[in-house]
Amino acid sequence: xxxxxxxxxxxxxxxxxxxxxxxxxxxxxxxxxxxxxxxxxxxxxxxxxxxxxxxxxxxxxxxxxxxxxxxxxxxxxxxxxxxxxxxxxxxxxxxxxxxxxxxxxxxxxxxxxxxxxxxxxxxxxxxxxxxxxxxxxxxxxxxxxxxxxxxxxxxxxxxxxxxxxxxxxxxxxxxxxxxxxxxxxxxxxxxxxxxxxxxxxxxxxxxxxxxxxxxxxxxxxxxxxxxxxxxxxxxxxxxxxxxxxxxxxxxxxxxxxxxxxxxxxxxxxxxxxxxxxx
Numbered sequence: 663x664x665x666x667x668x669x670x671x672x673x674x675x676x677x678x679x680x681x682x683x684x685x686x687x688x689x690x691x692x693x694x695x696x697x698x699x700x701x702x703x704x705x706x707x708x709x710x711x712x713x714x715x716x717x718x719x720x721x722x723x724x725x726x727x728x729x730x731x732x733x734x735x736x737x738x739x740x741x742x743x744x745x746x747x748x749x750x751x752x753x754x755x756x757x758x759x760x761x762x763x764x765x766x767x768x769x770x771x772x773x774x775x776x777x778x779x780x781x782x783x784x785x786x787x788x789x790x791x792x793x794x795x796x797x798x799x800x801x802x803x804x805x806x807x808x809x810x811x812x813x814x815x816x817x818x819x820x821x822x823x824x825x826x827x828x829x830x831x832x833x834x835x836x837x838x839x840x841x842x843x844x845x846x847x848x849x850x851x852x853x854x855x856x857x858x859x860x861x862x863x864x865x866x867x868x869x870x871x872x873x874x875x876x877x878x879x880x881x882x883x884x885x886x887x888x889x890x891x892x893x894x895x896x897x898x899x900x901x902x903x904x905x906x907x908x909x910x911x912x913x914x915x916x917x918x919x920x921x922x923x924x925x926x927x928x929x930x931x932x933x934x935x936x937x938x939x940x
Contacts, residue, residue, distance in 0.1 A: 695746040696753045714796040715751035717742040721803035722760030725768040725893035727850035728867040729858045738801035740861040745923040761806040767889035784814045791822035800828045823939040838917040848902035849895035855904035860915035868906040
């Protein structure tokens with residue numbers, strides 16, 4: 663009986679000893695998941711010994727109907743905070759400015775040219791790779807950034823042997839949009855409004871809403887207007903108008919975060935199984 667108990671205790675001890683940082687004072691868990699709030703000495707202790715993944719939220723500042731102009735940054739930033747622990751990831755400081763030339767005529771909008779944005783995001787990715795993160799997950803909140811992010815991800819991944827994933831959450835969560843709202847979404851539409859309503863409810867202003875603020879996005883190359891004529895762009899005609907429903911907002915927020923976390927987990931698992939850049 664005693665030998666059996668001893669064997670069990672030894673097995674448990676070996677299991678716990680295999681957990682990175684277990685039993686070392688101050689190393690069992692990071693004091694924060696946010697790089698902005700962490701000291702350099704703690705960072706040195708945990709990256710990459712305990713944490714190999716970093717979430718980089720990127721967005722823009724542009725009109726979004728009656729929700730914050732910083733929605734494209736606020737959404738991935740909140741997403742990062744919600745999913746970082748389950749992914750065992752750090753959160754890099756948010757890049758709040760993006761490429762949005764077609765909307766820069768609106769009050770409060772600021773656009774960065776692609777010529778400036780590309781080398782800037784390239785240096786951020788390079789810096790994160792040099793800090794020994796193995797997995798860089800870009801949580802993108804703005805479609806206008808996508809082409810630049812993809813191109814720079816390819817270059818940095820090959821040059822620094824680092825794995826990079828670019829996530830456009832609103833496209834990934836299309837199934838959740840239909841599940842919660844029963845129809846398609848839109849820029850500042852039901853989906854984006856709901857997600858941000860769950861994050862900063864005090865800054866959602868349905869009293870300012872007018873249905874005429876919305877119009878369908880052009881189909882294919884049907885037309886291109888600069889500036890964009892409406893601050894709410896519907897993916898499909900007659901669908902995607904914001905609902906301002908608090909219950910839908912909470913449900914959608916959870917569903918989107920779960921879907922994004924599931925994708926990231928699976929991609930990293932596949933990378934590791936194939937021993938890519940290991």
